[in-house]
Amino acid sequence: MRTALVIGTGLIGTSAALALAARGVQVFLEDHDQAQALTAAALGAGTAEAPPEKVDLAIVAVPPAHVAGALAGAIRRGAARAYIDVASVKGGPRRELEAMGCELSGYLGTHPMAGKERSGPLAATADLFEGRPWVLTPTRDGDTEVLNLALELVALCRAVPVVMGADAHDRAVALVSHTPQLVSSLVAARLKGADETAVRLCGQGIRDVTRIAASDPAMWIDILAANPGPVADVLSEVAADLDETVRSLRALESADEAKRGDGVGGIEDVLRRGNAGRERVPGKHGAAPAVYEIVAVYIGDQPGELARIFADAGRAGVNIEDVRIEHATGQQAGFIQLMVEPQAVPGLIAELRERGWSIRQ
Numbered sequence: 001m002r003t004a005l006v007i008g009t010g011l012i013g014t015s016a017a018l019a020l021a022a023r024g025v026q027v028f029l030e031d032h033d034q035a036q037a038l039t040a041a042a043l044g045a046g047t048a049e050a051p052p053e054k055v056d057l058a059i060v061a062v063p064p065a066h067v068a069g070a071l072a073g074a075i076r077r078g079a080a081r082a083y084i085d086v087a088s089v090k091g092g093p094r095r096e097l098e099a100m101g102c103e104l105s106g107y108l109g110t111h112p113m114a115g116k117e118r119s120g121p122l123a124a125t126a127d128l129f130e131g132r133p134w135v136l137t138p139t140r141d142g143d144t145e146v147l148n149l150a151l152e153l154v155a156l157c158r159a160v161p162v163v164m165g166a167d168a169h170d171r172a173v174a175l176v177s178h179t180p181q182l183v184s185s186l187v188a189a190r191l192k193g194a195d196e197t198a199v200r201l202c203g204q205g206i207r208d209v210t211r212i213a214a215s216d217p218a219m220w221i222d223i224l225a226a227n228p229g230p231v232a233d234v235l236s237e238v239a240a241d242l243d244e245t246v247r248s249l250r251a252l253e254s255a256d257e258a259k260r261g262d263g264v265g266g267i268e269d270v271l272r273r274g275n276a277g278r279e280r281v282p283g284k285h286g287a288a289p290a291v292y293e294i295v296a297v298y299i300g301d302q303p304g305e306l307a308r309i310f311a312d313a314g315r316a317g318v319n320i321e322d323v324r325i326e327h328a329t330g331q332q333a334g335f336i337q338l339m340v341e342p343q344a345v346p347g348l349i350a351e352l353r354e355r356g357w358s359i360r361q
Contacts, residue, residue, distance in 0.1 A: 001025055001152050003055040005079055007070050009040035011116060012086050013061030014124035017045035019157040022126050028055065040121040054078060057149045060085040063219065064226035068096035075102050082146040083107045084153070088173060089226040090137050090166035104139075108146045109166055111135040111173070112159055117214045127158070134159035137166040174230035181212055181220055182235065188213035204326045245270055292321050292339040295348055296360040299325075299336045309336060309357065316351035318344045335360055 002025065006017045009031045017027045017040060027046030031037040037048040058080035060070045064087045071083055071093070083106055087093060090109040097104055114132040116123050134154045138147050154161045164172070188210040191199055224231060248266025251259045299305050313320055322339040340348055349359055 001056045001149060001156070003051065003057075004028070004153075005030060005051055005055045005058045005074075006040075006046065006061060007031070007058060007074060008061035009037045009045070009121050010061060011119045011121070011123050011128075012112065012114075013059065014040040014043065014045050014121040015114075015126065015128035016059055016061065016086070016112075016153070016157060018043065018124055018126035019129065020153070021046050023156050025156065036121055040124070043121060043124065045121070045124070051079070055080045056082065057153060058083045059153070060087075063087070063222040064089045064093065065222050067093040068100065071097060071107065072100050072102050075107070081106070082143070082149045084110045084146070084150050086110055086112055087226070088177070088223050090135075090169045092170075092226050094137075094139075094166055105141055105143045106146055108142055108150050109137040110150055110154075111137075111169065112157070113173075113177075114159075117212060117216075119216050119219055129154075129157040129159040132159050133162045135162045135164060135169050137164060137169055170227050171230045171233075174227055174234050178224060178227060178231045179234040179238065181215065182224075182231070183238065184210055184213040204324060241270060291342070293342045293345045295338045295340060295345060295352070296326075296335045297338065297352060298333065298358040298360060300333050306336070309338075309352070312352055312355045312357070313338065313340075313348060316344075316348050318348045318351075 001020075004017075004020055004025050005028045006013045007030045009017070009029050013029075013031075017029060021027045021044060028051040029037045029040050029046045029048045030050075031040075034048065040046070041048045058074050060067055060074065060083065062070045062085075067085045067087045071085060074080065075083060085093060085107075087109075088111055090111060094104070094107075094109055097107065112129050112132060112134045114129050116128075134157070136147070136150055136154070151161055187206075191202075191206075191210070244266055248263040248270075251263030251266070254260055254263070297309060299309060310320065318340055320338050320340060324337040324339075326335045326337065338348070353359060
């Protein structure tokens with residue numbers, strides 16, 4: 001691939017453009033908001049000038065509701081040898097294109113499974129897709145050249161290609177992406193009118209659950225409007241579990257011992273099913289989940305502390321597999337949770353204590 005046209009310079013489009021430009025591809029940027037395209041160009045994602053001739057690959061990175069229109073326009077003007085989109089929903093846009101009578105042998109629907117709570121070109125990074133799944137939804141009538149160019153794009157962005165059908169993809173993302181967004185928002189919405197005293201008690205658990213609730217509502221309305229059926233199906237199952245959980249909790253309030261026993265059984269069932277589901281979530285680099293030990297270290301809220309503790313862990317020869325920060329309420333301090341292999345714990349604790357760190361037991 002020598003040239004590419006990115007239509008839509010938001011988070012995903014600009015990140016793809018940055019990755020391609022960094023690897024020597026000449027990238028042209030197009031957006032209905034010229035200022036946004038110029039911002040992406042200023043970041044090094046390419047040029048906001050129109051391509052002088054047909055490019056190798058056109059990447060449509062606009063909201064799902066506008067994918068079909070943007071693709072149809074690009075195809076009709078012969079902008080590229082091949083066309084892909086990166087929308088989070090795949091079945092709807094293709095059906096819209098078919099209804100428009102577009103020639104689709106040169107088109108392939110794709111979806112990189114990566115993102116952030118923030119949107120726009122200023123949130124983009126060239127490494128956004130590294131190690132992340134990138135779904136490709138080829139069809140029988142698709143051109144092999146398009147698939148090859150899409151695979152080259154995935155490789156240049158250092159993502160991992162995953163091939164599946166469009167409708168299967170839409171059901172999958174309803175489960176692992178779209179429904180979690182709504183559930184996170186539903187939990188966060190309980191905080192809106194909560195007493196300030198209660199909100200001040202927020203810890204890492206509520207931060208974890210509500211992190212993605214900070215996402216842009218306008219963006220998610222576009223996504224959910226393009227995949228409402230599969231999301232509603234998953235939410236119906238969640239609602240059934242919620243109803244049963246509510247009944248179990250009410251039973252725990254009963255004076256009747258048998259009812260309390262039923263309540264305990266109901267709560268235990270949902271918690272154990274949650275354990276089993278969580279164990280299926282892929283671990284580091286998509287491998288099987290690993291069990292790590294947590295070493296919690298008291299850390300001050302001042303510049304350089306994170307770098308210092310990582311350096312000290314490195315001196316102990318310990319690889320930090322994951323990290324979380326738990327901020328102390330009302331204090332300029334907190335605890336950093338270092339997740340490491342179990343056999344590394346004793347050496348890490350000894351090294352950190354020797355260097356003056358306070359370990360939480």
